[in-house]
Each structure stands twice: as structure tokens, then as C-alpha cells.
Amino acid sequence: MANRVVVSQPGNMKPTFVPDQWNTGLFDCCDDFSSCCYHYWCFWCIACKTSEKYGECLCMxxxxxxxxxxxxxxxxxxxxxxxxERYGIRGTMVEDFMFSSVFPACVYCQISRELKIRKQAVTFINTHHRSATLL
Structure with missing residues (x-):
């Protein structure tokens, strides 16, 4: 009688976000419909809330x-x-200047979505089987 041990390892874990670029575009507001509505009806409320979630002063x-x-x-x-800079996203100050000057609501919406994506908890599932015996 031989004991056979079965061990399985999880496959490669891929991050849920792309590390060096924005995960959503500047105009992808409708990807997160609740945020989109919130931005539309109460822009300054969500701008302040986004600022606070980022770790800055609520009133900035x-x-x-x-x-x-x-x-x-x-x-x-x-x-x-x-x-x-914090997340190593590619881009330039010129882009930041242009987008913030012309589309400030879209900038806050993009930052809000990015925070949601990057602050998600990572879950690891261990599928290690102790042993299996065959009779």
C-alpha cells in the first residue's frame, strides 16, 4: 500500500490593476455608475470626499x-x-495641467475610481490538501 500525497499550488496571481498606468480613462465616468451620478449631482461633495479618501484635507x-x-x-x-507619483503612473505635469484645467470634474472622478481599484483588498486562497490515501 502506497500513500500518495497530493499538493496543489495556486497559479500566478495577477494584480487587479495595471501598475504603471491609469486603470480607467479620463472619460470613463459611466464605468462606475453610482460615482458618475454622485459627481453629476453633487460634484463638490464627491471632490471633497475623494480628497479625504486620498489622505488630504477634506476642504482642499x-x-x-x-x-x-x-x-x-x-x-x-x-x-x-x-x-x-505615488502609484508610479506614467504621465506628465503638462497632461495634469491640461486635464485639470479643462475637465476638473472628470479628473476627480478618475481619481475616485483609481482609489477604489487600488485600495481593494487582495485575497489569497490556499488550496493545499494535506494528504490523500488510496486503498
Missing amino acids: PLVDFLGLGGSVPAFAMALRSDMR
């Missing part, structure tokens, strides 16, 4: 709203640039 997007940064939404640009 209001600097852009009040125009204290000039004609460019300075905080949206800074937040997008910092997120690129």
Missing part, C-alpha cells in the same frame, strides 16, 4: 471652487500629479 477642493488658485484648479492638478 474648495480652494479650486473659490478660485483661489487662479484660473487653473490647482488642487485638482496637484492631487492628480501626486497620485501619479
Whole structure:
């Protein structure tokens, strides 16, 4: 009688996000419908909430709203640039400037989606079988 041990290893685990680029495009707001509606109906609320989730002051997007940064939404640009640096996302300051100046709502929406994707918990499943005996 021989004992046979069966051991299985999980396959390669792939991350749920692409590490060096944005996981959603600037105009992919409809990919997350609840966020899209929230952005549409209460843009400044979600901009402040996104800022807070990122670890910045809750009220910083209001600097852009009040125009204290000039004609460019300075905080949206800074937040997008910092997120690129933090996560190693490819891009340039020129892109951050252009997108934040022309599409600030889309920038906050993209940052919100990116935070959701990158903050998801990683789950590992162990399928190790102790032993199996054949009679």
C-alpha cells in the first residue's frame, strides 16, 4: 500500500490593476455608475470626499471652487500629479495641467475610481490538501 500525497499550488496571481498606468480613462465616468451620478449631482461633495479618501484635507477642493488658485484648479492638478507619483503612473505635469484645467470634474472622478481599484483588498486562497490515501 502506497500513500500518495497530493499538493496543489495556486497559479500566478495577477494584480487587479495595471501598475504603471491609469486603470480607467479620463472619460470613463459611466464605468462606475453610482460615482458618475454622485459627481453629476453633487460634484463638490464627491471632490471633497475623494480628497479625504486620498489622505488630504477634506476642504482642499474648495480652494479650486473659490478660485483661489487662479484660473487653473490647482488642487485638482496637484492631487492628480501626486497620485501619479505615488502609484508610479506614467504621465506628465503638462497632461495634469491640461486635464485639470479643462475637465476638473472628470479628473476627480478618475481619481475616485483609481482609489477604489487600488485600495481593494487582495485575497489569497490556499488550496493545499494535506494528504490523500488510496486503498
